Amino acid sequence: MADTAVPLAKVERAGFVPGVAYALLAVAVLLAIARPWLPEVLVRVPDWMILPYEGWFQWFFDFLKDDLGLIHVTRAISAVLEWFLDATANLLYGKSRWPNIGPIPWTAIAAVAAVIGYGLGGWRLALLAGGTSVWVSLIGQWDLAMQTLSVIAVAAPAAFMIGLSLGILAWKSSRFEAIMRPTLAVLQTLPFFTYLLPAVIFFKVGPTAGCVATIVYAIPPMVLMTTLGLKKVPPEVVEAGLMSGSTRWQMLRHVYLPAARTEILVGVNQVIMLSLAMVVLTAFIGMPGLGAKLLALMNSLKLGRSFEIGVTIVLIAITLDRLSKAWIVKQPQHFMRGTPWWRRNQLLLVGIGLFIGLIIVAQFVQVADQLTRGQDLSMGSEIDDIIRGALANPTVDAATSWLRQVMITYILIPFRNAVLWLPSLSIILCLAAAGYAVGGRRSALLAGGFFAIVALTGWWDRAMITVYAVFSAVIIAMLIGLPLGILAARNKKWSEPILLVCDTAQTFPSFIYLIPAIMLFGVNDLSVIFAIVIFATVPLMRYTIEGIRNVPAELIEAAEMSGASRSQKLWKVQIPLALPTMAIGFNQAIMFAFFMVIIAAFIGTQDLGQELQKTLAGNQLGKNLVLGMCVALMALSFDHIIMRWSETRRKALGVA
Amino acid sequence: MSAAEPVITCRNVWKLFGAGADRYLEMARGKSFDQIREDGYITAVRDVTLEVRRGELLVIMGLSGSGKSTLVRCMSRLNDITGGEIIVDGQNIMTLSERELIELRRRKMGMVFQSFGLLPHRTVLDNVAFPLEMRGQSSHDRRERAMEVIKLVGLQGREDYFPRELSGGQQQRVGIARSLAIEPDIWFLDEPFSALDPLIRREMQDEFLRLREMLGKTIVFITHDFDEALRLADRIAIMKDGAVEQCDTPDKIVLNPATDYVAKFTEKVEKSRVVHARGLCRPLNGHAVEGPSVSGDLTVLQLARQLVNEPREFLPVADTQGQIIGVMRRQDALDILLGPA
Numbered sequence: 002m003a004d005t006a007v008p009l010a011k012v013e014r015a016g017f018v019p020g021v022a023y024a025l026l027a028v029a030v031l032l033a034i035a036r037p038w039l040p041e042v043l044v045r046v047p048d049w050m051i052l053p054y055e056g057w058f059q060w061f062f063d064f065l066k067d068d069l070g071l072i073h074v075t076r077a078i079s080a081v082l083e084w085f086l087d088a089t090a091n092l093l094y095g096k097s098r099w100p101n102i103g104p105i106p107w108t109a110i111a112a113v114a115a116v117i118g119y120g121l122g123g124w125r126l127a128l129l130a131g132g133t134s135v136w137v138s139l140i141g142q143w144d145l146a147m148q149t150l151s152v153i154a155v156a157a158p159a160a161f162m163i164g165l166s167l168g169i170l171a172w173k174s175s176r177f178e179a180i181m182r183p184t185l186a187v188l189q190t191l192p193f194f195t196y197l198l199p200a201v202i203f204f205k206v207g208p209t210a211g212c213v214a215t216i217v218y219a220i221p222p223m224v225l226m227t228t229l230g231l232k233k234v235p236p237e238v239v240e241a242g243l244m245s246g247s248t249r250w251q252m253l254r255h256v257y258l259p260a261a262r263t264e265i266l267v268g269v270n271q272v273i274m275l276s277l278a279m280v281v282l283t284a285f286i287g288m289p290g291l292g293a294k295l296l297a298l299m300n301s302l303k304l305g306r307s308f309e310i311g312v313t314i315v316l317i318a319i320t321l322d323r324l325s326k327a328w329i330v331k332q333p334q335h336f337m338r339g340t341p342w343w344r345r346n347q348l349l350l351v352g353i354g355l356f357i358g359l360i361i362v363a364q365f366v367q368v369a370d371q372l373t374r375g376q377d378l379s380m381g382s383e384i385d386d387i388i389r390g391a392l393a394n395p396t397v398d399a400a401t402s403w404l405r406q407v408m409i410t411y412i413l414i415p416f417r418n419a420v421l422w423l424p425s426l427s428i429i430l431c432l433a434a435a436g437y438a439v440g441g442r443r444s445a446l447l448a449g450g451f452f453a454i455v456a457l458t459g460w461w462d463r464a465m466i467t468v469y470a471v472f473s474a475v476i477i478a479m480l481i482g483l484p485l486g487i488l489a490a491r492n493k494k495w496s497e498p499i500l501l502v503c504d505t506a507q508t509f510p511s512f513i514y515l516i517p518a519i520m521l522f523g524v525n526d527l528s529v530i531f532a533i534v535i536f537a538t539v540p541l542m543r544y545t546i547e548g549i550r551n552v553p554a555e556l557i558e559a560a561e562m563s564g565a566s567r568s569q570k571l572w573k574v575q576i577p578l579a580l581p582t583m584a585i586g587f588n589q590a591i592m593f594a595f596f597m598v599i600i601a602a603f604i605g606t607q608d609l610g611q612e613l614q615k616t617l618a619g620n621q622l623g624k625n626l627v628l629g630m631c632v633a634l635m636a637l638s639f640d641h642i643i644m645r646w647s648e649t650r651r652k653a654l655g656v657a
Numbered sequence: 658m659s660a661a662e663p664v665i666t667c668r669n670v671w672k673l674f675g676a677g678a679d680r681y682l683e684m685a686r687g688k689s690f691d692q693i694r695e696d697g698y699i700t701a702v703r704d705v706t707l708e709v710r711r712g713e714l715l716v717i718m719g720l721s722g723s724g725k726s727t728l729v730r731c732m733s734r735l736n737d738i739t740g741g742e743i744i745v746d747g748q749n750i751m752t753l754s755e756r757e758l759i760e761l762r763r764r765k766m767g768m769v770f771q772s773f774g775l776l777p778h779r780t781v782l783d784n785v786a787f788p789l790e791m792r793g794q795s796s797h798d799r800r801e802r803a804m805e806v807i808k809l810v811g812l813q814g815r816e817d818y819f820p821r822e823l824s825g826g827q828q829q830r831v832g833i834a835r836s837l838a839i840e841p842d843i844w845f846l847d848e849p850f851s852a853l854d855p856l857i858r859r860e861m862q863d864e865f866l867r868l869r870e871m872l873g874k875t876i877v878f879i880t881h882d883f884d885e886a887l888r889l890a891d892r893i894a895i896m897k898d899g900a901v902e903q904c905d906t907p908d909k910i911v912l913n914p915a916t917d918y919v920a921k922f923t924e925k926v927e928k929s930r931v932v933h934a935r936g937l938c939r940p941l942n943g944h945a946v947e948g949p950s951v952s953g954d955l956t957v958l959q960l961a962r963q964l965v966n967e968p969r970e971f972l973p974v975a976d977t978q979g980q981i982i983g984v985m986r987r988q989d990a991l992d993i994l995l996g997p998a
Contacts, residue, residue: 237773238776240770241770241832242787243735243762244735244767244845245763245787245788246762246788246792248759248791255790255791262777262778332821333819335818335819335822337817
């Protein structure tokens with residue numbers, strides 16, 4: 002209905018005054034120029050104005066915990082969780098708890114993994130799943146990996162069920178969804194330290210707390226995907242269900258949930274991947290497993306073993322990701338009539354047979370049960386020597402030290418000092434100006450307001466160090482990722498494999514990006530930036546390629562028929578149309594960077610992350626939450642500006 | 658057939674979309690479609706009064722946005738109406754509780770959808786058995802019954818396939834089989850063949866007529882295709898902007914379009930293919946009946962050869978039992994065949 006179309010831009014920007022954004026920016030610049038003559042009050046929020054958020058949060062949580070007795074509830078939940086965790090721990094690595102039958106021999110688990118792989122995606126996935134198991138065992142990290150997986154085995158199903166239920170609720174009740182959406186947005190930007198400490202305080206230290214933090218961390222995408230999937234069920238399928246006389250429960254059980262299968266399984270994939278990412282990070286609260294080992298090795302600069310663990314984590318990530326993705330696209334197959342039941346359930350039978358068979362074999366053959374120290378093929382120290390040798394090579398060493406020297410002295414430190422030198426008000430106004438330009442008054446208030454809150458917490462300087470790290474890394478990532486993305490997008494032969502690499506790299510737990518950084522640059526600011534750069538380049542490239550490739554073919558043909566040269570086509574047609582999509586990549590890069598900069602705290606940064614890490618040791622819940630809030634608010638502020646811009650731009654261009 | 662009692666009765670049915678439509682309804686009466694839209698409401702069904710009689714095939718015809726799909730969804734209460742009342746089998750369906758409504762759908766109604774509405778995760782057999790499963794029939798019973806309807810629509814051998822493994826025409830056969838599984842009294846078909854290729858559509862229409870002949874159900878059939886309507890209908894209701902412009906037999910609509918809007922559809926129609934001898938029939942009124950009669954069920958086109966050579970000015974018309982029901986003026990029929998002189 003063309004006649005009902007209203008000029009979108011006009012409606013959306015009701016109350017938009019064109020000059021305001023510039024005016025705000027001008028004031029910000031003036032304040033910056035006038036910095037040397039400004040009274041201290043205008044540069045930083047003075048001490049007497051700083052609001053005691055810390056105390057408030059602490060009071061609130063103490064109230065919840067002790068006065069309202071929440072601690073008893075959470076302790077009860079802990080007990081249940083612990084029971085499950087003990088059971089999986091017993092089965093997977095033989096912790097002496099009920100049911101006291103573990104550990105299951107590694108060969109049996111490897112065989113089952115391979116059969117599942119075969120069932121979901123044929124020989125290639127069977128090889129991947131089986132091969133990963135064999136690698137983990139041979140390298141001597143079986144127990145570590147099982148410690149990690151035993152938590153995922155509890156956390157992922159729990160996150161799935163909670164996420165699914167919340168998703169259904171949000172779909173049923175728009176009021177609940179209205180509360181849920183911003184909550185999830187905050188949850189997704191909170192630094193992981195802020196998940197960890199409350200988990201430790203409210204749930205028991207150790208695997209239970211780690212498990213809770215993992216569950217909470219993995220829930221948001223499950224909720225979002227469930228709601229999305231349920232909303233997307235075609236109306237006619239719904240009506241067909243209703244006309245068949247389904248009750249409400251039957252509708253949900255037999256119509257909605259099965260019809261939303263794809264989205265729900267995408268949610269499952271994300272739950273698994275986020276669980277893995279978080280479980281590795283729970284090393285910071287002393288949870289045993291791959292993460293803890295990696296953290297310890299990196300702290301003691303044992304690069305060879307770190308590298309091996311990195312490979313293990315990556316392999317596990319790829320395996321879990323591929324298996325769950327294969328499950329998404331797997332469609333049920335029909336059998337011809339009269340197929341006997343053992344043929345229909347062939348794979349299940351093979352799996353059970355192998356499992357039992359190998360358990361029996363393992364009773365007699367020790368290596369089939371577990372590999373002991375000395376039997377593994379770890380080459381940690383040899384790799385260590387090679388890495389050290391390569392890095393000590395005069396040319397490499399000269400290059401890295403030169404890079405370190407130049408970057409730190411001439412670029413990073415000056416940039417950091419500049420950010421710290423700027424008056425708070427100036428930065429707040431800049432963000433407000435950007436907010437106003439993309440979304441009018443409301444966006445200006447949100448973007449500027451969030452930073453103003455950060456200023457009022459008194460953690461401004463630390464926060465600016467975080468922002469500095471994020472932006473220097475994202476800028477470098479753009480310098481690398483955008484040209485590479487554009488190049489890749491122009492050639493189909495390149496774009497496919499690069500997209501695949503990007504997608505795979507995105508499934509790695511963020512922690513492992515620190516390994517090469519520390520290898521190359523040691524422990525300093527540059528390695529932090531380097532780790533963020535690798536991490537953030539991935540989404541930038543990915544979305545650039547996707548944006549350019551999704552430009553409609555007719556438009557390219559139209560440009561070609563208008564006689565555009567290759568570069569004209571790129572700059573006049575492809576890039577303008579790809580910008581909204583590229584902006585999503587930019588946004589993701591920033592979100593990734595915020596996440597990573599906090600993790601890098603253990604390298605010894607000076608930003609909010611460092612302070613956050615300290616709160617873990619001191620059980621300072623109030624401070625932890627304030628700092629977490631600062632990170633979340635800054636991230637949300639950027640997120641809002643970029644996504645708002647991308648959305649309006651998309652509508653203006655009329656591209657989906 | 659006209660004496661048959663009504664199965665569905667719509668009295669002054671209104672359906673408005675928009676927030677607070679119930680309260681707005683009083684103001685909407687008397688306003689035009691566009692005026693109502695300016696007030697922020699969409700008129701989907703506007704003051705519709707019609708009856709669907711037992712055993713008849715009523716086609717509701719209209720272009721997209723004319724409210725035809727909404728009207729049929731009101732009859733099955735997939736949509737709640739804003740005003741008026743709808744009586745199905747003597748019950749006002751707006752007063753039914755959720756339980757009773759579910760019961761009504763489980764026992765009496767079947768519906769076929771334009772894009773089939775098949776459940777993608779179920780095989781053909783499980784899709785067809787779905788309504789039976791919902792009402793709690795045992796798995797043996799429902800398998801038996803589902804196989805029966807699958808045979809009826811000619812899909813035997815495909816019962817273990819999944820919808821995605823079937824062509825569009827086959828998928829719609831599954832949709833039809835599903836809607837017939839519970840042996841409904843009332844059969845709703847919402848543009849069942851619109852998503853199919855023209856050749857398949859024709860084949861499915863024939864198939865549909867065969868089923869109709871066999872089952873003798875009360876049918877409400879929705880289409881935007883006037884030719885399809887003419888081909889299938891006992892009566893046609895033509896809708897525009899939510900209101901019924903004319904509701905009558907195909908013959909009468911083609912011969913006497915009630916409004917200019919209806920006339921636009923009938924203009925291009927080859928009338929001789931549509932109009933039956935029955936439609937041109939006038940009362941005897943003392944006319945002497947002479948010679949052999951013609952069957953009222955034949956179209957003017959089918960009678961063309963006879964008409965051209967016919968010496969009589971008035972031809973007696975007989976119904977299916979051979980009873981004389983009136984006479985047809987030869988000139989009237991020729992006018993339709995050749996166009997007015």
